[in-house]
Amino acid sequence: MAELTSFSFHPGSSLLHKLDVRFKIFFLILISLISLGCGFTGLCILTGLLTALIMHSHLPLKSGFKEFRFFIILLLLILVARMLATPGTALFEIKSIAITRPGLMSGIRICWRLVVIALLGFLFVFTTRSSEIKAAVEWFLKPFKFIPAKHIATMMGLIVRFIPVILNQAKETAEAQRARCLENRKNPFYRLIRLGVPIIRRTFEQADRLIVAMEARCYSENRTDAILSATRIDWIALLIIFIICGGIVSI
Amino acid sequence: MESSNQLRMMVYASLCAALTAVGAFLAVPIGPVPIVLQNMFVYLAGLLLGGRWGLASVGVYLLTGACGLPVFAGGLGGIGRFVGPTGGYLIGYLPTVFLIGKIAQRAHPRMVTDVLAMICGTLVLYACGVSWLKIVSGMPLTKALALGMVPFLIGDAIKIAAAAAIAKALRPVLRIEKLRPCT
Structure with a gap:
């Protein structure tokens, strides 16, 4: 997989590398859901946060961009469909095709939202070992007794x-x-x-x-997993994320 | 070589999930649009493993992707993919594989039932995928259909035909058939 894509774990010592995986998964879900319902101001805040994190953890944006090619084509298609399909005051017209202001705005908002979500996933994969993810999944599924x-x-x-x-x-x-x-x-x-x-x-x-x-080799399910431990940094991060999300929701 | 069925089916289901993941990258380059093998492997997971283990296979595949491991098309993992415009197709794999497995399992394995099962599965897949695309991107239904279904139909027909032939060729080799009553 490593030769195929740059979307894999890279060792490092940034804040995101140090956070507990369970918290990171929770943040990922929370921010993905929040970004679905927020407007331009919320998206600006989220993008700011993401940019800071990307700079901090030295994400290889250049090679990442290559992987994003097809995603960008999809985004453009959505943007165009949105622009043409939404009725409203025409921004400018080419022959009989009118590009409307509300259409353009909503198209940009949707695409922006999808980019934010994609970047989130990229950041998560980049800073998390797959064995840790495995252990975290086990931890999350533990309360559900019927799921093995x-x-x-x-x-x-x-x-x-x-x-x-x-x-x-x-x-x-x-x-x-x-x-x-x-x-x-x-x-x-x-x-x-x-x-x-x-x-x-x-x-x-x-x-x-x-x-x-x-x-x-006498395989059995009882094996030693990666040890997960929550430290003070995790709780502080949780608090900060909660404040940011609360702020975005209330706007 | 008598292995416990549980372990055997578990490894096979993981293998099918991995095939599904790799299928997003494997393409047969014919004409302007390459034929991507991903949904063919989903069909085959249903045909070869049956409903229950097929469902387990796709479920674990989706979970692996949701946790951020790079198994989805384009290498982008993360729960965000389910919220994204193509998320409906991913979720749609679940009922699809279960339906295919159930229909193909019920009858004595024959090519006609296999093909029928896969056609039903494909309908379910597009019902999920297109309606989700419509909701997320806000496109009208006709546009969503034109963008999210019509371009893929010919490829799907070829894939269904190929999957039926592959399943027929592989069933005797893989020895899953005789394990089924026990699992």
Whole structure:
């Protein structure tokens, strides 16, 4: 995954790296929800907060921007649709297509909101280890007795482990097929089957081997997880976030 | 090689979830628009694992993404994706995979029922995805349909046909079939 995307954990010593994961997940959810309902002033405050945090934790915005390409195209589409679809006083007209002021404003607001949410996720992933996230999820699911938290945490670990295996397998399969000139076949149906069957079959075989290995090592659900501890910084951060969110809601 | 079914299905479900995650990056480049494999892997999770474990597979995939691990398309994780414009499609995977698994499981595995199951699943997926896109972006229904459904229909038809063929080819190999009554 690391070669594929810059959205992964990078070690560091910033404030966000030090905060407890449980608090970070809570902040993430809280701010995402708040940003849904707030107007321009609220968005300005949130953007200010985010910019400060991004500067503080040295987020690699340049490589991040490359990942955002498709997201930006989607945003533009929404903006255009919003501008054309909302009735109101026309800002300017090209032939019969009118771009309205309320349409433009609401389009900008929605796009801004989505950018804020995306940046939040980026910050979170950048500053949090996946083993910590796993432990935090287990902690959050503990009160729900009917959900097997340990199983879910193990499955999440397995997913992260399987991703590079599948990517390697896919690369190998694609290269083998290129060597056999399969690219000349234009039938998409044929190509999908010829790509899908070997990838799935071989990765399932690897999974079989993994199962045997896990059993041979007496796998059980009772394992030692990363230790989570809340310090004073976490509570102070919680208080600050609450004040900011309260302020935004009351505006 | 007699493993406990619980562990075996758990690892298989994780593998399917990982395939779904990787499917967002794997594309068969044909014509101007590449065919992205993600929803084909969701269909296959339903067909191969059945309703219950398919649901577990997609559920854990979504949870992993919600926690911020980079498994969603474009590498962007985080709970924000559910609130974003494409969140409906992600949530829609849950009923989709369950429906496909249930329908395909009930009948003796045959290609016709598989295809029917996947068509039903796709309808549910777009019902969730398009209505959420409409709510979040505030577009009128026709625009939301034109942007969020119509461009993908041909690709989906190809994927459904391919998934049915792949499921048929793989079912005897994966030996999930005979495990099913026990799980």
